[in-house]
Amino acid sequence: MGAYLLRRLLLVIPTLFGIIAINFAVVQFAPGGPVEQMIAELRGKGETAGRITGAGVSEASTPSGTTYRGARGLDPAVVADITKMFGFDKPPLTRFLDMVSSYLRFDFGRSFFRDQTVLELVRQKMPVSVSLGLWSTLLVYFISIPLGIAKAVRDGSRFDLVSSAAVLIGYAIPGFLFAILLVMLFAGGSFVQWFPLRGLTSAGAENWSFPARAMDYLWHMVLPTIALVAGGFASLTMLTKNSFLEEIRKQYVTTARAKGASETRVLYGHVFRNAMLLVVAGFPAAFLGILFTSALLVEIVFSLDGLGQLGFESAIRRDYPVMFGTLYMFTLLGLVMQIIGDMMYTLVDPRIDFESRE
Numbered sequence: 001m002g003a004y005l006l007r008r009l010l011l012v013i014p015t016l017f018g019i020i021a022i023n024f025a026v027v028q029f030a031p032g033g034p035v036e037q038m039i040a041e042l043r044g045k046g047e048t049a050g051r052i053t054g055a056g057v058s059e060a061s062t063p064s065g066t067t068y069r070g071a072r073g074l075d076p077a078v079v080a081d082i083t084k085m086f087g088f089d090k091p092p093l094t095r096f097l098d099m100v101s102s103y104l105r106f107d108f109g110r111s112f113f114r115d116q117t118v119l120e121l122v123r124q125k126m127p128v129s130v131s132l133g134l135w136s137t138l139l140v141y142f143i144s145i146p147l148g149i150a151k152a153v154r155d156g157s158r159f160d161l162v163s164s165a166a167v168l169i170g171y172a173i174p175g176f177l178f179a180i181l182l183v184m185l186f187a188g189g190s191f192v193q194w195f196p197l198r199g200l201t202s203a204g205a206e207n208w209s210f211p212a213r214a215m216d217y218l219w220h221m222v223l224p225t226i227a228l229v230a231g232g233f234a235s236l237t238m239l240t241k242n243s244f245l246e247e248i249r250k251q252y253v254t255t256a257r258a259k260g261a262s263e264t265r266v267l268y269g270h271v272f273r274n275a276m277l278l279v280v281a282g283f284p285a286a287f288l289g290i291l292f293t294s295a296l297l298v299e300i301v302f303s304l305d306g307l308g309q310l311g312f313e314s315a316i317r318r319d320y321p322v323m324f325g326t327l328y329m330f331t332l333l334g335l336v337m338q339i340i341g342d343m344m345y346t347l348v349d350p351r352i353d354f355e356s357r358e
Contacts, residue, residue, distance in 0.1 A: 005339070012335045017100070019331050020324065024096050027320070034086050034112045034318045039079060086112060099324060108325030113317055118325035121310060128200060128306035132295055135221060136228035137287045144233045145279065148240025149267070155245060163237075171234030176297030179227035183301065187223060195223050198303030224302045228290055236279065236286065243275040280344065284337035 083089050090098075102109065108118035147167075151160050187197045196202065200220045205213050247253065248271060256266050296308035303309075307326065314322040 005343075008339050008342070012332070012339075015335060016328070016331055020100065020103075020328060021096070023327060024092075024099070024324070027323075028092055030318075032318060033088070034320060035079075035083050035088055037113075037318055038082050038086075042082075103325075103328050108328070109321040111314075111322050112319045114319070114322075118321050121322060122307070122326060122329065125305060125307045125310045128304050129295060129299070129308060131200075132221070132224055132228070132299070132304065132306065133287055133290045135225050136232065136290050136295070137283070139225060139229045140232045140236055140286065140290070141279075141283070143229065144236035145240050145276075147233075148237045149244055151237070151241040152244035152248065153267070155241075167234045167237050170230050173231060174297075175227050175231040176301055178230045179224065179298045179301040182223045182227055196220050200304060224298050224304060227298050227301075228295060232286075232290055240275070240279055243277075243279065244271060247271045247275045277345065283344070284341045288334050288337055 080089075087095055087098075106119075110117050111121060114121065147163060151163055154160050183197060185191050186194045196219065200217060201213070202216050202220075205216050208216065244267075253266055253271060256270050257263075261269070295306070296312065298304075299306045299308035300312060310322065311326060313319075314326070
């Protein structure tokens, strides 16, 4: 097992390098980088001042000699300073190697448009996203596993058909669309306002007692968590059901029943451990999936200041240090969690030996 773990850890390095390299190459062809963003902002301020003073707007050329429309009214030296400030006076390969060298030391630099380091931003936003992802993942498991077992035991019954319809509806509705529906119904959109619309705390909650702050936090978490759970429990429910059905039809279950074992003993003493192998071992991947994909738009809908909203704003503003820094951290975390998932297979079922398989 040690050799397998070492190989997986060594494989993390080229995988992480490849993902960062591909994304860096794609970004080079995307229009509207941070230099253009800053020039456009400065040009807008200059046009406002020009309208007030009656001054005209002249054209300026970029360091490459081409006229950039967003740079009109700016001195070419200012444009050159902005380019140098963002590090775009260097060739792309040099910038990429410098970035990778810094990332190996976990130095992710500072945000282009926020006066904070990338690590500070992530540390501020992480608690919101982790709490949302953790509660949602736990609820998904607490709902999906009992429901999947019940569907497997009652396969083909009316309960199975009705619950399958509910599962398909939950799977078909995207989490962000369900979030908008919840806002309309329960957050003052069109009907009642039982829950708050944005944030995780109420104004002035820092001065409340701990029980009051805890209840306020849970009150704010209800709608975002429901929005994530509604779209996340469907696939896990069907996986649980199919895993149980596959195990129930095996010979050892028939033998256990023939020996007089009760149905509860058969299901939870024999079938459960084998059927739950994929479900339990997939917890890290499920948590990451909710945390870094499903939660993004839900955070935006409920104005939760988490990693999803940070990533969205960084992509819009082309804040490359935040974009690539968070990509590096989350990719590294995802690869490590995949290895942890493999280790959980051996914890759930010690008979699994990855060394012998290789």
